[in-house]
Structure formats: structure tokens, C-alpha cells
Amino acid sequence: MPRRPGVLRRLRRHRTAVVGLLILAGFIVATALAPAVLPYDPNMADFDHVLLWPSPTHPLGTDQLGRDLLTRIVYGTRVSFLIGILAVGMSGLLGIPVGLISGYRGGAMDLATQRLIDLLLAFPGFLLALTLIAVLGVGVTNVVVAVGLATAPVYARLVRGVALSIKEQVYIEAARAIGVPESRIILRHVLPNCLAPVIVQSTLQLGAAILTAAGLGFLGLGVKPPTPEWGTMLGEGQTYLFSSWYIATFPGIAIFLAVMAFNLLGDGLRDALDPRMKLG
Amino acid sequence: MSTSLGLYILRRMALAIPTLLGVTIIIFLLIRLIPGDPARVIAGLNASEEDVQRMRVELGLTRPLHVQYAIFLNGLLHGNLGTSAATRAPVTEEIAIRLRPTVELAISSIVVATVVGLTAGIISATRQYSTLDYVVMSVALFGVSIPVFWLGLMLMLLFSVYLHLLPAGGFGGPAHFVLPTIALAAFSIAIIARMTRSSLLETFNQDYVRTARAKGVRRPAVVLRHALKNALIPVLTVIGLQFGTLLGGAILTETTFAWPGMGRLLVNAISSRDYPVIQGIVLTFALMFAAVNLTVDVLYAYVDPRIHYG
Numbered sequence: 304m305p306r307r308p309g310v311l312r313r314l315r316r317h318r319t320a321v322v323g324l325l326i327l328a329g330f331i332v333a334t335a336l337a338p339a340v341l342p343y344d345p346n347m348a349d350f351d352h353v354l355l356w357p358s359p360t361h362p363l364g365t366d367q368l369g370r371d372l373l374t375r376i377v378y379g380t381r382v383s384f385l386i387g388i389l390a391v392g393m394s395g396l397l398g399i400p401v402g403l404i405s406g407y408r409g410g411a412m413d414l415a416t417q418r419l420i421d422l423l424l425a426f427p428g429f430l431l432a433l434t435l436i437a438v439l440g441v442g443v444t445n446v447v448v449a450v451g452l453a454t455a456p457v458y459a460r461l462v463r464g465v466a467l468s469i470k471e472q473v474y475i476e477a478a479r480a481i482g483v484p485e486s487r488i489i490l491r492h493v494l495p496n497c498l499a500p501v502i503v504q505s506t507l508q509l510g511a512a513i514l515t516a517a518g519l520g521f522l523g524l525g526v527k528p529p530t531p532e533w534g535t536m537l538g539e540g541q542t543y544l545f546s547s548w549y550i551a552t553f554p555g556i557a558i559f560l561a562v563m564a565f566n567l568l569g570d571g572l573r574d575a576l577d578p579r580m581k582l583g
Numbered sequence: 584m585s586t587s588l589g590l591y592i593l594r595r596m597a598l599a600i601p602t603l604l605g606v607t608i609i610i611f612l613l614i615r616l617i618p619g620d621p622a623r624v625i626a627g628l629n630a631s632e633e634d635v636q637r638m639r640v641e642l643g644l645t646r647p648l649h650v651q652y653a654i655f656l657n658g659l660l661h662g663n664l665g666t667s668a669a670t671r672a673p674v675t676e677e678i679a680i681r682l683r684p685t686v687e688l689a690i691s692s693i694v695v696a697t698v699v700g701l702t703a704g705i706i707s708a709t710r711q712y713s714t715l716d717y718v719v720m721s722v723a724l725f726g727v728s729i730p731v732f733w734l735g736l737m738l739m740l741l742f743s744v745y746l747h748l749l750p751a752g753g754f755g756g757p758a759h760f761v762l763p764t765i766a767l768a769a770f771s772i773a774i775i776a777r778m779t780r781s782s783l784l785e786t787f788n789q790d791y792v793r794t795a796r797a798k799g800v801r802r803p804a805v806v807l808r809h810a811l812k813n814a815l816i817p818v819l820t821v822i823g824l825q826f827g828t829l830l831g832g833a834i835l836t837e838t839t840f841a842w843p844g845m846g847r848l849l850v851n852a853i854s855s856r857d858y859p860v861i862q863g864i865v866l867t868f869a870l871m872f873a874a875v876n877l878t879v880d881v882l883y884a885y886v887d888p889r890i891h892y893g
Binding site: 379418421422423424425427428429430433434436437438459513517518521522523524534538541544545548551552555558559562563564566567 | 601609610642725727728730736741828837838849876
């Protein structure tokens with residue numbers, strides 16, 4: 304694997320990337336501490352305390368079932384982050400091998416794969432995820448599958464592009480000439496070159512996946528209640544927007560902060576991993 | 584020249600046909616991949632065994648798959664997308680009523696996104712590392728991170744509930760367009776601004792721009808006439824792709840603003856498992872996206888004289 308000295312140092316000096324990392328760290332710390340610090344159950348209804356305005360006992364207020372909003376948002380971090388990580392992992396697992404083989408082998412298989420990817424990219428991404436939900440039904444697993452499948456073509460195309468440019472390099476030709484098996488060339492020489500763009504893409508894609516999953520939840524077609532998921536909470540809060548604005552507002556801020564953090568980190572990683580970029 | 588451009592457009596349209604056929608195959612197969620018995624699902628929970636059997640025949644599910652597809656495609660070419668399971672009305676009729684609101688929202692948003700995004704990108708690039716550049720890029724970062732449905736609700740809260748300036752939802756006069764358009768365009772404005780900025784900055788380093796500067800061409804003229812023209816090419820691609828994002832976002836925006844378009848119909852159809860309607864709308868969205876991509880390709884040939892459309 305090619306050594307890139309100073310990637311971490313570059314990342315540390317990238318001010319916006321550090322901000323992104325700090326926000327993500329904040330989410331993770333809050334989630335880890337939640338059971339010890341927050342006295343409320345995220346899913347238990349409490350009909351004596353419905354639709355309470357933000358106050359010292361309920362810093363972000365309570366929802367239509369009397370559940371503490373802060374508690375639900377903090378617990379929702381697990382759900383949203385888990386969906387994001389699993390969905391991105393799935394699209395990577397599907398897309399990266401396809402892109403590697405398609406780009407390295409070329410020929411008829413490449414042509415066929417590319418046409419298939421063209422077809423999948425002919426659907427707007429959110430529409431594809433939504434259609435898959437229409438077929439699969441709602442629920443956490445199906446949201447992961449829908450978002451993961453809808454994003455896989457992006458990885459295949461990205462990795463194929465890198466593989467195409469790498470396979471023309473002299474050292475690949477040299478490896479082939481001395482009889483290194485194809486699978487070893489792909490794994491040891493082509494794949495490592497794809498890692499930098501894949502890491503950048505995955506970080507940005509984590510934000511996008513969380514956003515898509517939240518969109519499905521907002522439409523009532525994502526994670527099933529009462530599981531605390533930010534988009535679903537926002538959708539439920541929409542009904543009470545005019546009287547209790549905070550129910551829809553705070554989950555939205557959580558989505559916004561999480562997505563922005565992944566975007567900041569992704570942009571920072573791109574700058575840090577690209578030696579041609581100068582740090583501003 | 585114009586005849587060869589015409590030929591290019593024709594050839595490009597011919598190339599789109601296999602893709603469109605593929606899209607119909609995917610949609611056709613997806614609906615048949617529904618776990619369980621599609622006829623039972625479509626007929627509804629309370630359907631009798633006879634109803635289910637009738638639905639099976641109506642959907643042609645008793646025939647081999649390739650025959651089913653041929654029937655589906657034949658119907659499609661004759662403008663027949665089947666009947667809605669919920670209203671028993673033809674799907675094409677259901678879509679026709681809702682097409683205009685969605686198309687109008689999408690067009691107003693892409694126009695706003697292009698105008699604002701290009702302007703912001705040009706301002707940012709010509710004043711690189713200035714406070715203004717910093718502000719524009721920060722706002723753009725917000726734009727790519729804000730959930731479209733949440734932005735819609737917040738705009739509604741501020742401008743309708745508190746300031747009473749604009750209607751909170753529904754379809755009607757120009758005032759009804761303001762909030763949904765801003766909410767829907769925000770993400771695309773940000774993407775277009777970022778792309779314009781980086782693309783312009785790249786062209787500023789090109790020799791011909793330096794030459795133009797050296798021979799004394801004024802700076803605005805260099806930016807607009809020399810640099811922007813070349814910088815526009817990647818921006819055009821992004822605008823085309825953004826239209827796809829916009830169509831997806833329209834589904835969310837329509838739900839937020841009670842907009843009587845195809846997006847809301849799709850969400851309702853998914854909730855009530857009205858598969859003929861789902862199939863029809865997904866197909867319509869995919870066709871619209873394909874038409875836009877085709878237009879972008881043709882515009883390419885127009886903007887970039889280096890593309891030979893022989």
C-alpha cells in the first residue's frame with residue numbers, strides 16, 4: 304500500500320475537518336453517556352406530560368406521547384448512524400468488487416456492467432430508495448438495504464474509473480509480465496489505489512445515507528415507530544408544527560449537524576489525501 | 584453545421600432508447616419482486632380468493648414473464664399504465680392531473696438553483712479567500728447538509744406562521760411557489776455554487792486566460808467571456824444531475840407543503856400499496872430525468888465546440 308506520510312497531520316491542520324470530527328465525537332459521547340445521564344425511557348409514553356414546552360426538566364420539551372425529546376434525539380443517534388454505516392458498508396461491498404473487476408478486466412463484461420449501472424443511475428437516487436421500500440416494505444433492515452442498493456452504482460463507477468487508469472501503469476504491466484496472478488494484482492496493486500477516493504466517498508456518503516434514511520422516515524416509510532429515528536420523529540412532529548414547533552425542529556437540527564459533520568470530514572479527508580491540494 | 588447537430592440529436596435520442604427499455608424492465612421486475620403474492624397484496628387484505636384470482640388474471644400474472652412484459656410494454660406504448668387499485672381510475676389520468684404542479688415546481692427550482700448557484704460561484708471564485716468567498720462557501724456547506732423537508736418546515740414556521748407573509752402550503756398563485764421553491768432549490772444552489780467556483784478557479788490558471796489578461800482585456804470580460812465559457816461545461820453536467828436530485832427532493836417538498844403533485848401521489852400509493860400507480864409514477868419520473876439528461880448532452884455539443892457530433 305502506498306504510504307502517504309502526514310495524512311493525519313494534514314487532517315489535524317484542516318480546521319473544518321476538525322470541526323466535523325468534534326461534532327461527531329459529541330454525538331458519540333452523548334450516545335454513550337445517555338443511559339447513565341438521561342433519566343427518561345426513549346420509547347415509554349407518559350400521557351401526563353404530553354407536548355410540554357422546553358423546560359429545565361425537559362430541555363427540548365416532550366412529544367405528543369409525553370416522551371422526552373432530548374432523550375429520543377440522543378438515542379436516535381444510534382439508529383441513524385447505524386443505518387448510515389450499514390448502508391454505506393453494503394453499497395461498498397457490492398460496488399467496489401464490481402468496479403474493480405469491471406475496470407481491470409474491461410471487455411464485454413465491463414460493457415455489460417456499465418450498461419446496468421447506467422440503468423440504475425437513470426433513476427434519481429432518492430426515488431430508487433423509495434421504490435425499493437415500496438417493494439420491500441418499511442423497517443430498519445429494509446431502509447439499510449434500500450439506501451445501500453441505491454448507492455452501490457456510485458461506488459462501482461468510482462472504483463472502475465480508478466482501476467481503468469491504474470491498469471495502464473508500468474508497474475502493473477511489470478507485475479503481469481513476471482506472472483503475478485490477476486487476483487493478486489487486483490488486490491495488492493489496484494485496490495490500494497482506490498482506497499483514498501473510496502474513503503472520501505464513504506465519508507460523504509455516510510451523510511447522504513443518513514439524509515436519505517431520514518427522508519424515508521419523514522414520509523412515514525422508514526424506521527417503524529416507536530424506534531427513535533430522527534426523520535420519523537420529524538414527520539410525526541409536522542402535525543404539531545403550529546402549536547409545538549420544537550417537536551419537528553430539534554430532530555431536524557440533529558440531522559443537519561450529523562450530515563454537516565460528515566461533509567466537513569469528507570471534504571477534509573479529500574484535501575488531506577490529495578497531495579496536490581494545498582492547505583488554505 | 585445545423586444539419587449535423589440535428590443528426591447528433593437524433594443519434595443521441597436513438598441511444599436513449601435501450602436505456603429507457605431497460606428502465607421499463609427494471610420497474611416491471613421490481614413490482615413482481617414484491618415478497619409474497621403480488622395479486623393478493625394488490626387486491627388488499629380483505630380480498631376473497633375469487634378477488635385475488637381475478638386480480639391475478641387482470642394483472643396477467645398467470646402468463647409467462649416475457650409475455651407479461653410484452654403486454655406491459657404494449658400498454659405503455661398505447662398510454663395505458665393500468666388502473667389504480669385505490670381509485671379504480673386509469674393511472675395515466677391520476678398522473679396527468681398531478682404532472683403540472685410537479686413539473687412547475689421542478690422547473691422553478693432548477694431555474695432558481697442555476698441562477699443563484701452560478702452567481703454565487705462566480706462571486707466566490709473571483710474573490711477567492713475573501714470574506715465574501717468564505718461566507719458563500721459556508722452557506723453552501725449548510726445547503727448540502729440541510730434536510731429539504733426540515734428546511735421547508737422551518738421556512739413555513741417563519742414566513743407563514745409567525746410573519747404571515749406567505750401561504751403555508753397548497754398549490755395556487757406565485758406566492759405558493761416561493762417557499763417550496765426555496766426549500767427544494769437550496770441543496771442544488773449549494774452544489775452548483777461549489778462546482779462553478781472550483782471549475783472557474785481551474786480555468787483561471789489556463790494559458791488563454793493569462794493571455795487575455797496580458798493583452799489588456801478587462802477582468803469582468805475575461806471572467807465572463809473567456810473563463811466562464813469553459814468552466815460551464817462541468818457545471819452543466821452537475822445541473823443535469825441536480826435535476827434528478829430535485830425530482831427526489833420534490834417528493835419530500837410536496838409532502839411538506841401539501842403540494843398536489845406526483846410526489847405526494849407516490850407516497851400515498853406506497854402507503855396504500857397501490858402498485859399500478861407506483862409503477863406509473865416511477866416510470867414518469869425516470870422518463871423526465873432521461874429527457875433532461877438528453878437535453879444536457881445536446882447543450883454540451885452546443886456549448887463545447889470541441890465535441891464533434893459527426
